[in-house]
Amino acid sequence: MASDAVASHNSSEQHDGNGMKASPFVRKLLIGVGSIAAVIGIVVAIVFQATSGLTKVADNFFEALKQGDTDQALKYFSEQALNQSSKENLDDFRVDNSLSDLKNLSWSNRSISMPGGGELTGTVHLKNGQNIPLTLSFKKDGEDWKIYSIKKEAAGIVDGVDGGELPSEKRLIRLSRKTTSRFVDAIKTNDFSSFYGAISHVWSLETSPEKLSQVFKQFRKIYETNPASHQYFESLATMQPIFTEKPSINQSSFLVVSGKYNVKPEFTFVYKYIFEGLGWKLVGIEAKF
Numbered sequence: 001m002a003s004d005a006v007a008s009h010n011s012s013e014q015h016d017g018n019g020m021k022a023s024p025f026v027r028k029l030l031i032g033v034g035s036i037a038a039v040i041g042i043v044v045a046i047v048f049q050a051t052s053g054l055t056k057v058a059d060n061f062f063e064a065l066k067q068g069d070t071d072q073a074l075k076y077f078s079e080q081a082l083n084q085s086s087k088e089n090l091d092d093f094r095v096d097n098s099l100s101d102l103k104n105l106s107w108s109n110r111s112i113s114m115p116g117g118g119e120l121t122g123t124v125h126l127k128n129g130q131n132i133p134l135t136l137s138f139k140k141d142g143e144d145w146k147i148y149s150i151k152k153e154a155a156g157i158v159d160g161v162d163g164g165e166l167p168s169e170k171r172l173i174r175l176s177r178k179t180t181s182r183f184v185d186a187i188k189t190n191d192f193s194s195f196y197g198a199i200s201h202v203w204s205l206e207t208s209p210e211k212l213s214q215v216f217k218q219f220r221k222i223y224e225t226n227p228a229s230h231q232y233f234e235s236l237a238t239m240q241p242i243f244t245e246k247p248s249i250n251q252s253s254f255l256v257v258s259g260k261y262n263v264k265p266e267f268t269f270v271y272k273y274i275f276e277g278l279g280w281k282l283v284g285i286e287a288k289f
Contacts, residue, residue: 066102081277084197089279101127116140175258184237200281265289
C-alpha cells in the first residue's frame with residue numbers, strides 16, 4: 001500500500017513491489033485516493049455522531065420491551081404518535097414479534113432530515129435466529145428524539161405497512177371490529193370522548209367529541225327513542241364484519257376498509273386509517289343502515 005511505502009522510505013519517490021519507481025501520475029492518484037478515503041471516514045463519523053441520539057432511543061425502547069415494561073417503552077414515543085389505544089398496540093407489537101426473546105439490534109441506515117426529523121433502518125435479531133427488518137421514524141421534541149412510527153418491512157415476521165402493503169386480513173378484521181365497538185359504545189353512552197381519544201392525531205386536530213356527537217346525532221336519537229334498537233347495536237359490537245370491497249391504501253396513504261354487518265337493517269361502513277406510532281389510527285368514518 002502507498003502508506004506503507006511512505007512510512008518505510010523517507011523519500012518523495014514510491015516504488016512498486018519490484019523496485020520500480022512510481023510515475024508522478026500514479027503518486028498523485030494514490031494521494032487522491034487516500035484523501036477521498038479520509039473524507040469518507042470523516043463523513044461517516046459525523047453521521048454516526050449526529051444520529052447517535054436516534055440509536056440510543058431505539059436501543060432503550062427495545063430493551064424496555066424485552067423486559068416487558070411497556071409503560072417505559074411508551075415514554076420514547078412522540079405525543080403525536082400516542083392515543084388511548086397505544087398501550088394496547090404496544091402490547092400486541094411486543095407479543096407478535098416475540099420481543100422478550102430479543103438478542104440484539106443492528107442499524108444499517110440512519111439519517112437526519114430538517115427540520116427535526118430522523119430515520120433508522122435496521123433489523124431486530126431474536127434468539128431463535130429470526131430477523132425482523134424495520135424502519136423507525138423520529139421527531140425532535142425539544143432536545144430529545146422521540147419515536148413517531150415503527151414500520152416493518154415486507155420481509156418481517158408481521159405484515160408491513162409501507163409502500164402500499166396491506167395488513168393481513170386477520171388484522172383488518174380486528175381493526176374494523178375495534179372501530180365498530182368504540183362507535184357503538186359512543187352511541188350507547190352519548191359520549192364520544194373515548195372514541196375521540198382513540199382516533200389519529202391528525203384527525204383530532206380537526207374535530208372534537210362534541211363535533212362527532214353532532215355528526216352522529218341520528219344514530220343517538222334512534223338509540224334513545226327506540227328500545228328495540230338496543231339489541232341491534234349490541235350485536236354490531238360482537239359480530240364479524242364482511243368486507244364489501246378489497247381494502248386498499250390510497251394516494252394519501254390512508255388505509256380504506258369498506259364493509260357491512262349481516263343484520264337487519266344492514267349496517268354498512270367505510271373506515272379510513274392512517275399509520276401513526278405502532279398501528280393504524282382512525283382518520284375518517286362513514287356509517288349507515
